[in-house]
Amino acid sequence: MMKTTPSGISEQSGQVVQTGRISPSYPAWIFDDSPIPDPHGKGERAVAFLKALRHPKSTLPGRQFQLDRWQERIIRKVYGDTKPDGTRRIKTVFALIPRGNRKTTLGAALAMLHLGPERIPGSQVVSSAVDRDQARIALEEMKGVIGAHPRTAEAFQIQDTKNRIVHRKSSAFYRAMSADAATAHGRTPVFALVDELHAWKKRDLWDAIKTGLVKTPGSLLVVTTTAGIGHENIAHEMYKYASAVASGAIVDDAFLPVLFEADEDEDWRDEAVWRRVNPGLSCVPPYPDIDGMRQMVREAEHRPADREMFRQLHLNVWLDGAANPEWSLDVWDENAGQLDLTALEGRPAWIGVDLGPETEQTIR
Template sequence: MTRSTFPEWIYDGSEIPDPLGFGERAVTFLKRLRHPKSRQPVQLDLWQERIVRRIYGPRHEDGTRIVKTAVLLVPRGNRKTSLAALLMALHTIGPEAMPRGEAICAAAARDQARIAYEELKGLMLAHPKVASKVAIRDSKNTISFPKLGSFCKAISADAGVQHGRTPVFVLADELHAWPKRDLWDVLRSGLPKTRGSLLVVATTAGRGQENVAWDIVEDARKVARGEIEDPSILPILFEAERDCDWTDEDIWYRVNPGLRHGYPDIEGLRQLAREGQRRIGDREAFRQLHLNIWLDHATQPFVDMAIYDEGRGPVDLADLEARQAPCWIGVDLSSNSDLTVAVACWKDGDDGYQVWPWFFCPEENLRDREDRSGVPYTTWAEQGFIIPTPGNVVDYRRVEDELRELCARFNVREIAFDPHLARNMLNNLLEDGLPAVEMRQGWITMAPAVKELERAIIGHGFRHGGHPILRWNFDNIEVVTDKAGNMAFHKGKSKDKIDGAVASAMAVARAAAGEGGFALEADWMNDEMLWA
C-alpha cells in the first residue's frame, strides 16, 4: 500500500526532537515579534509552530541542522507567505542569522517577490526595538541588520545578474509560476557554499510536469512516501487526491491547514465551489489553487494524463528490431525553425500499440526555445530525447537520413506524411523504394485516427516508455469537436507543442489500417491545417 504524503506529524502530537533547544529558541523568538496590523505578539497556529520546530529542532551530533530543504505545498489563502516571512526574519535578525549572511526572497516576478518582502518589512517596523536596529532600502528591495551585517533581499527571475550570490537562506516563492529554471539553478548552487544554509520552497500546485516546481515537489513526495530516504528534505505537502470529490468540505479542511483557524474564508470557498459546478474553468482553478491538485496543461484535455502515464512501461527497441515486428511511422514536419517528429508504432497484442518518437530541433534554437517555453530543451537534447540539427532551421536532410536508418533497422510498412510540407521528402523516399504515403491532416482523415488513439490510451493499450517530450505534447492538447462528435487536436491559444501527439495519431491509425482495423480516407476536400 502506498504511503500517504500528508504531513500527519503536524497533528498527531508526536515528539519533535530538539536536543539543543534550537526549535524552542526559534518559536520563542518569533512569538516576540509583533503583527504588522494589530501590533500584538505574533501568534503561531499549531500547524505553523510544528513546522518551525520540525525545521530547526532536529540536529546532527555535531549540532548542524538536519533539514536543508523544506518543501511547503499549501493551497492559496493559508498564509504560507506570512510563515515564510517569519522564517526569513529568523535568518535576518533572529537566532539563525549569521554575520554578513544573505537571505534571499525569490519569485517569478518582482511584484511577487515584494509580497514576502513587504511581510518581513511589516514585522520589522511593528516592533519598536526591532525597527530601530534595521535599515530598510525599498529602492534596493533590501532589509539589513547592521549589527551582524546580515540582510534580506527580494529578487525576481532575472538570473543574469544573480550569479555569485552565497545565500544562507532562500525562499523560492510560488515556484510553480517560475517561467524557467535559471534563477533556481543559480540560487540552489549558491546554498552549499555556506554551512547551515536553508532552502524553503513555498508554492501552490501548478500545471504540467515540464517545470522545476514539479520536479521538486515530486521528489518531496517520494521522500514523504518513503521511496527515497533523505532526512535533509522536509516534505510538507497539503494536497488532495486527483480523483477526490472536490466539493467535499472535509477534504477542504484536510488540505487547507488554516481553515480550522479561520483562513481562508469558508464562505468564500463555498461560493467558488458553486461557481465551479457551473463552469469548468472555475472548477479546475478551484482544484488547483484551493485543493493543490496538480493539473495538466490543457483545460479541455484529450485524455486524463494519469491514465496516459499508465503506459510508461518500457519500449524495447532492440527486441522490436530483432523480431522485425511490423512498424508504421507517422511524421509531422514543422516549419523551418520548429519541432519536427517521427513516431514509430508497433502493434502490442490484439488491440494495443507501443510507440517511440524521434524529435528534431535546430541546434541554435534550443536555448531560446527553453527560455520562451519554460521546458528543458537543452536537457532533453543532452539526454538524447531531441536530435539537434545544425544551424537555426530544421535540417530536413537529417530527418530524411533518420527515416532511412529506421527503415534499415525495422520492418517499416509505411511512413505517413501530410504533403503540406513534406512533398520533396516524400518523393525522395518513394524514388528509393521506401514506403512513403500521404496522409492529409484534415477532419476526414484525422478524426478516426484520433478516435483510435483515444481508445488505445483509455483502454490501457498505449505504451510509450514515458518519453518526456511525447508526454509534454499530449499534455498540451486541447480538443475541438465538430457537430458529428468527431474530435480533433488543437493547441488553442498555447504556444506549446502537440506535434508528437499528432504524429502518434497518424502512426496508430496507419498501424490499425495495416492490420485491418479500419480504413483511412484521404481528405482531399478539407486541407485546413489544424495541427500546427
C-alpha cells in the same frame, strides 16, 4: 474519549488514528502532538523569537506575531531537529500549501529568523519569485513586522529601493529577487525562500540559488508553493521527489516534505477534504474564508475552468491537462462508444483531427 481535529485525524488515548481518506504522504505529525526532537533548543529559540515579534495586522494582544499551531510545528521541526554536533539536519523544505493559508507570512517569518537568532555576520538571506511584484510580497510582510516594534525598527535598516533589509550591527542582509538570474549568480545565501515555484517558466534563477546555497555550511532552502499544471517543470520535479520522500520510497533525512493535497479522484466539493488539505481551517478564526470557498464551488459546478482552478489552487491537485478546459472530461467520457452516423444525416457537423507527428505518419 476521542476528539477529531479539523485535519481529519482523531486522537484517542494518546494514539493518533487516521479517519477518512488520508494519503500516506499527509503530514500527520503537524497535528498529532508527537514529540519533535530539539536536543540543542534551537526549535524553542526560533519559536520564542517569532512570538516576540509584532505584526501590524495581528489581532492578538499587543499585536503579537500570530504563529499558529501548524506553523509552529513546522518551525520546530526545521530548526529543532539538529545533528549531534548542533548543525542543521534539514537542508531543504518543500511545502505544498493551498492558496489562502498564509504561506507568505510563514515565509517572511523564516526569513526574519535568519536575520535574528540564525543570523551569521555578513550573511545573505534571499526570497525569490517569478516576477518583481511577487518577490516583494515577503519583503512587504517583513517591513510591516520590523516597523511594528521600536526594537526591530532600530535593529534593521530598510533599503526599499534596493529591495533590501540590513541588520545594522552584523551587516547580514535580506534581499527580494525576481527571476533575473543575472542578479543571482555569484551570491552565496545562507537561506533562500522560493515562492510559488509552480509559476516559474525558466530555471536560471533556480539553478543560481541552488548552486549558491551549497557554498555555505548550514544553508537552508524553503520552497512554498501551490500545485501547478503539467509535469515538465521544476516545481513538478521537486514535488515528485518530495512525494517519494514522504512515502518512504526515498530516504533523505535532510529533505522535509510538507504536502497538503487532495487525491486526484476525491470529491472536490467535500468540505471534509477542504479541512484536511487547508491547515489554516484548523485555526481560530479559520482561514481561508470557508464561505468564500463554498461560493466558488457553487459557481464552479457549472464552469469546468473554475472547477479546475479550485482543485489546483485550493486542494493542491496537480493538473495534467488544460488550465481552462472548454468542457468537463466527465461529459466527454459520457459520449464514448460507437457513433451512429446515420442518425446525424442532414445535421451540421464538425470534426477535430490531431495532427501531431504520430497522426501525420499514419496519414502518410
